[in-house]
Amino acid sequence: MKTIDIGLLGFGTVGSGVVKLLQENAARLERKVGAHLRIRRIAVRDLGRARPVEVDRKLLTANPAEVVADPAIQIVVEVLGGIDPARACCLEALEKGKHVVTANKALLATHGVALYRAAAEHRVDLGFEASVCGGIPVIRLLREGLVANRITSLLGIINGTCNYILTKMTEEDRPFAEVLAAAQARGYAEADPSLDVGGLDAAHKLQILASIAYDTPIPLERIYVEGIEAVAPADIAYARELGHRIKLLAIAKESGGELEARVHPTLIPTDHLLASVGGVYNAIWLHGDAVGSQMFSGRGAGQMPTASAVVSDLVEIAHNIVFGRPSRPSSLALPGEAAELKLRDMARVRSCYYLRVMAIDKPRVLSRISGILGEHNISIASVIQKGRGVHAAVPVVFMTHAALEGDMRKALRTIDHLDVVAQQTTCIRVEGDED
């Protein structure tokens, strides 16, 4: 049986998972591929460190360039994380005619097009199923399974840390900071959680997903990003009262030849399938013009789910090698091939909104605020007035019909300047009511 040699860059959580999976499922994978998948070299940061999986110490090197340079290696797996030296290693491997499999969402979201182009130019494959949603094969779903569809709408719960925190806040009625600390203690949140809770990790993944779904390269900096740090237990409670849950959603939509791409806390109806995706689970809900709505859910991170995605790419590439199948370049690699979708400015995005206004003078506040909203073409769907204080600030909660973000921002500036409004109004977008 043929042997296909693999070079591994990085031997942390995911790297060990890949080795483990190749070891444990060796017989099955050989049968599927028609070849033996052999790890030939592993680049590590610390040669002396104990490893959770057993490998021949002679495979290890502290120099990733040695792995990339090895002429016997046909596939390089990059699980270093971060931009450097991952970017240079991947580009060099592609230029040397090696196939590359990467789990690196930050790298793809910032330098994806250069990588796709290098792969196309050197006629090799670039696999990145592991970069988004861990073990859920969402890249394949969008590129192959749903290829016949125009995706009109894609809503994703794609950051497990945020979903875990929001789920705990909802179930246990506890504030953000307290739940974050508990999540850190349990290993569900990083010591520096800002990339996750600030929404940037989800934006990285949305950049990859939306680029594939809409076949158009999306500049990361054009994605609107808002994290979950400001979500208050009060908002979760009012959302519940209104039949909604709050989730951090990554949203991509196409309409009128324009694309919108955004990440922010979002109210979704309790009976929406996404509302039942709790804890560290990820899910993609989408609407295609032919298939209608579909949802895919599963573990979005973790050692073995991510390793599963890496190995699925390895199997596909190895199978192609065995059967002499040339690689298929991504249309994102080919200038002029990709569709040119204009990105919609956030100010021109339409959405429904949840507003929590902290009002001092309740009797007058409702008419004044609804007046301001009306002046900005925002119509109110429902109002809840809470509390009885006349002098203390009490919440007045509004749900609006669809309105322009630009109009909402202007209205909020006026509202927050009112003498009857005690603090900055909380504004959270709402999705899924019209579906």
Next chain:
Amino acid sequence: MKTIDIGLLGFGTVGSGVVKLLQENAARLERKVGAHLRIRRIAVRDLGRARPVEVDRKLLTANPAEVVADPAIQIVVEVLGGIDPARACCLEALEKGKHVVTANKALLATHGVALYRAAAEHRVDLGFEASVCGGIPVIRLLREGLVANRITSLLGIINGTCNYILTKMTEEDRPFAEVLAAAQARGYAEADPSLDVGGLDAAHKLQILASIAYDTPIPLERIYVEGIEAVAPADIAYARELGHRIKLLAIAKESGGELEARVHPTLIPTDHLLASVGGVYNAIWLHGDAVGSQMFSGRGAGQMPTASAVVSDLVEIAHNIVFGRPSRPSSLALPGEAAELKLRDMARVRSCYYLRVMAIDKPRVLSRISGILGEHNISIASVIQKGRGVHAAVPVVFMTHAALEGDMRKALRTIDHLDVVAQQTTCIRVEGDED
């Protein structure tokens, strides 16, 4: 731009959907494929019939053999349905070196291996994404996305008609026959509904899914099948009281080197993701050793979802033609390649059970029935006793812990012979409690 010629066998609902999708999304598909997908011939039953999509009448022929024989046609799409003449047409097309895409679950479930082998022998592709779960790309998921996993358990809601009927029975507390009649009136059930409500359609699909998931050909007649005809409103009500829903599940599980494959009404906990899949929606829930649990849901049938799956296969095959990629034979095609998993006899399957015993003499019945269950190694998890009649039959509802099917059948024979038992006991299997 290159043109790839397609022959269409069948121009009913799905056939028209394929033509419509190729017409409406032509520009997108050309960009994805790098070639124009052209329908060259269409075999129809009735040349004179009006068609919902516009095609050149000259493309139509009443003779499918003419389509298969056309040397310019590179891909044959079979959407005739039924075994004959679909089988002969597909085999002949494969033998002539044409790729075949089929949506025909009955054909694959009964003659799949012969088709896989013919495709492998003639080095062409056989696409059948459309045969299971309509627009949900579950074949690709199992074959590619989750290839690194051993699938320990797969639970599917894969018959939309049954799911619609059970959902309506649950929501509206109406009996089976009444809801079936309403479903027929709305076009959600066939005039002859037996293939759907009797479970055989789900068994066809499970045969295809499980053969792919476990890489082993499964004889259709070895799949245990029970339909939903006997599900009573009372059982739906007790299931609800016990925190469960009743669904028709297709189940495949691997343990101890053996595979079990079965289709039957099943109680699942209300908080299981599958419980929220209502109406005509389909879903596959599975557990892989690396990914953990995942669920995929969407429309499992209908013109455009099914056409979406057909076109996804067309795009993949056309792309391979454009890039000169040889086909990848299914390992199911190669004798000795597929894993040899033994199918477990139904009597040796372990499951939890719901029992509704109609008892005449309530005071004595509980001890006698629990005694019989105990003698057959079946332990009771909970009991609900309903009603007050002493002489009239009243229901006693049991939930059991996991037990062997063979033991349960023996116990039921004894129970149903008791003088205190008024009618045949209702027995429904329970899944998902242990997950």
